[in-house]
Amino acid sequence: MSSFFTCLCVKAGYKKKGSDDPSVLASQTYFSVNEVEALYDLFKKLSSSIIDDGLIHKEEFQLALFRNSSKQNLFVDRVFDLFDFKHNGVIEFGEFVRSLSVFHPRAPASDKITFLFRLYDLRQTGYIEREELKDMVLALLSESDLLLSDDMIESIIDKTMMEVDTKGDGMIDLEEWKEFVAKNPSLIKPVTLPDLEDITLAFPSFVMDSNVQD
């Protein structure tokens, strides 16, 4: 019932009051009110690509990223789950904006580091375990033309654990992860989307309907 309501509200436009109000979202994120309005334009496009219900379903997310609604991918599944923090299987506008805020070029690196840690912590145990790391490497290799022998894969994982798991307990905690990223800042590059910097130019139609007071 609650998702039915959200759906109606989002569809009726986002000028409604409440937690998805652009000014509320702007105050909680790295976006300005206009940027939130521009994102609404993008959200409308994404959430109506298969079912026009004002919600982004996983198939719509996959369609946007792969031009293919049935292509599954471990990493995209994880990103979707992190965006869907209410865990109801769909991304609402509020979730969309709050999640993308981490990807803003102005968002602090510490937020990006934590986001990535949560993403890699596949089973959400608070640690990145060797097994999870291996799952990710295998998922990655299955998507690429790279053919590595089992020995090579084991070597890569051994080396990685050796470098990151400095306490040597067989799993990576947030502290170890932060230290490792500090030495290798390019690791958080995927958590920055340059497109967000000029989102008002990419989706300018909000200027006509903006509700911002003069």
Add this chain to the structure above:
Amino acid sequence: MGYGSKSIGKYQFVRTIGEGTFAKVKLALDISKNQYVAVKIIDKCMVLEGNLKVQVQREIKTMRLLNHPNIVRIHEVIGTKTKIYIVMDYVSGGQLSDKLSYVKRLKESEARKLFQQLIDAVDYCHNRGVYHRDLKPENLLLDSKGNLKVSDFGLSALQKRGEMVSTACGSPCYMAPELLTNRGYDGAAADIWSCGVILFEMLSGSLPFNDCNIINLYEKIYKADYAFPAWFTEAQKNIIWRILNPNAKTRVTAQEIMEDAWFQVHYVPAPIYECEGEDAYDVPAAFELVEEMEADKQIPNPSSFINAFKLIAMSQDLDLSGLFEEKDEVKVKVMLVSDHTIHDTMTKIQAAAEDANLLAERSNNKMKMHPSGKLPRRSQPYFNLSAEVIEVAPLQCVIEISKSAGEVAMYKEFCKSLSSLL
């Protein structure tokens, strides 16, 4: 607030620097960067009345893609209930028209430099299918070093109306004959004509076509009826004559102007920016430095296996930029696998580049490629390609090939050639 307001967002208004029928331009201070910007303020009702809504939106999107040293850059747009604010670079030296009004005419060397920069900018836009349609000295700004910056490229919807009617003796003076007939016209050729009028004006101090009677003025433009002042050299006359050709079909193009001997004197093409911001948006410089040092340290490291997290960060699986792309503008990024050493792989990339007629430039394990050929660099079809080699395991390299906007054919040729070598 409105026109009299003191600020919008992080921009504090300082004073009004321009006023038109359609918009007002204010100097403002970006308090987050302590940097001046120009803010064009447009009344929304004017846009709605003129039915320009769709066009304005399209033009803002277009302007976002223009990144050239001689074009005023747009930073962001802000919308309120009644107004649209377009935030742009502030260019401190004023309009070329002001300069022309107090110095009369320019020295040949200065006129040529400004004309070269103008053609450079115009060619850049034309290669991207963007036309100005209202080039005139009021739209050409000068920065503190005397370099030219074209303003309002792609904003023709916000330009034309009003101004044309109100100043009968102003704007039409720069208009190509085919524009006067209101038939369909080629935006590129029309822009070139205006550039010719501007060059004439810079060198002579007066307009080639001028008459306060609009009928007479149109008549002169149609026939390209103008006279050169006595001091014009043959080389100057020749280039202007080729530009002010009333037949749009046989008029010279920007590329042909660039090959002109007079134009070529001391010509320095503007540096090409990497499109898509591939590099501009890369990790900040400080990060890169750390990375390079890291890479240096890794050379003596006996294990040449990649760290799994680096492999993940590199892969496209985590790339969400697809959310922002239109269906037809898929960014091309391809990964190839090589079972040679980094050094051998780089040699093969170089060979593949030569096969595809590309000029390759190596820096560490990255290769940047541009089209080679005899044409001047700027008139090449826009094209940039880069390949980066990353060692994943001994004798297992990944080659990441990325391409910015440009021709797909050349890119495919390169990939095919490289695959066959690997």
